[in-house]
Amino acid sequence: LDFSSSPFSRGQPRVGVDRGPDVIRAAGLVHRLHEQGCAVKDYGNLTFEEVVVDEPVGAVKCVRAVGSANQRLSEAVQNVKRDGHTSVLLGGDHSLAIGSIHGHSAAVGDLSVVWVDAHADINTPLTSPTGNIHGQPMSYLLHELQSKIPVLPNFTWIKPCVSAKDLVYIGLRDVDPEEHYILKLLGVKVFSMSAVDQLGVARVMEETCDYLSARVKKPIHLSFDIDAIDPSITPATGTPVVGGLTYREGVYITEHLCQTGLLSAVDMVEVNPLRGQTEQEVQSTVHTAVDLLLGCFGRRREG
Numbered sequence: 001l002d003f004s005s006s007p008f009s010r011g012q013p014r015v016g017v018d019r020g021p022d023v024i025r026a027a028g029l030v031h032r033l034h035e036q037g038c039a040v041k042d043y044g045n046l047t048f049e050e051v052v053v054d055e056p057v058g059a060v061k062c063v064r065a066v067g068s069a070n071q072r073l074s075e076a077v078q079n080v081k082r083d084g085h086t087s088v089l090l091g092g093d094h095s096l097a098i099g100s101i102h103g104h105s106a107a108v109g110d111l112s113v114v115w116v117d118a119h120a121d122i123n124t125p126l127t128s129p130t131g132n133i134h135g136q137p138m139s140y141l142l143h144e145l146q147s148k149i150p151v152l153p154n155f156t157w158i159k160p161c162v163s164a165k166d167l168v169y170i171g172l173r174d175v176d177p178e179e180h181y182i183l184k185l186l187g188v189k190v191f192s193m194s195a196v197d198q199l200g201v202a203r204v205m206e207e208t209c210d211y212l213s214a215r216v217k218k219p220i221h222l223s224f225d226i227d228a229i230d231p232s233i234t235p236a237t238g239t240p241v242v243g244g245l246t247y248r249e250g251v252y253i254t255e256h257l258c259q260t261g262l263l264s265a266v267d268m269v270e271v272n273p274l275r276g277q278t279e280q281e282v283q284s285t286v287h288t289a290v291d292l293l294l295g296c297f298g299r300r301r302e303g
């Protein structure tokens, strides 16, 4: 697998999430992947053009920086996929899913998206309550929402590339009313935390994979927001929400997706070392992120 890390934070207002890739590397991700037999190529931190003037467009903040960074990321992910590798994006905030999914789709065509997150990240520029683009990435990618997306500077390169029927959410527990309306209108498959409690994670994964492969098996893009995990385990993140996935549920999700053999790209985003109140909180967050990634690439708890 090849991974590119994007120290990028302009999709949200808090400092420190651009430090995510370095702390994940420092926790020994590459070494642990080698230990379990993975061939790894670390493309290093992507460099992004400095955008000096970036006035909000309507309510949307940092549009030009986010658009430019994601165009660069899309090209990088395309290159990794064209090399025939599984792409791993270390964030950085969740606005990076725009470039990651766009680039993945440009290389492989139709794909399925499994979005593991406390949040739906499907606000349009006009519904967003905060203007932060990390709460909007899916709206730029879905065919069905394109009539709702205004022209934005540095966003004109984005071609919608995901169908609502090829998207599954797991872990939702903090969804804005407008997002809920969109999810219902589009009929998007959602396994909220209530569903996780009701069905159990094994059944959720069984239904997720059956749902996604019901028509045609497609490569899977896993976009994992570390805030899907309960903040008692992963507090060092920008928008923590109580009542999240356990460490075991998170690892079960990545182990299960690995077993499908369809995992084609992984995002691990929103780790923010400056949001941990103690070093122990940062380490708990980072080590969980590493273990989730190891699960994507063959680590089995039974050995």
Ligand SMILES: N[C@@]1(C(=O)O)CN(C[C@@H]2CCCCN2)C[C@@H]1CCC[B-](O)(O)O
Binding pocket: 093, 094, 095, 117, 118, 119, 120, 121, 123, 128, 129, 130, 131, 132, 134, 135, 136, 174, 175, 176, 225, 227, 238, 239, 270
């Ligand atoms: N929907 C949001 C948006 O800003 O659009 C609003 N929400 C914060 C808000 C706090 C008060 C109770 C309702 N929720 C954060 C979310 C984006 C999370 C981005 B992610 O990448 O971390 O998932």
Ligand SMILES: [Mn+2]
Binding pocket: 041, 083, 085
């Ligand atoms: Mn290569």
Ligand SMILES: [Mn+2]
Binding pocket: 117, 118, 119, 225, 227, 228, 239
């Ligand atoms: Mn989130």
Ligand SMILES: [Mn+2]
Binding pocket: 094, 117, 119, 121, 134, 225, 270
């Ligand atoms: Mn997110």
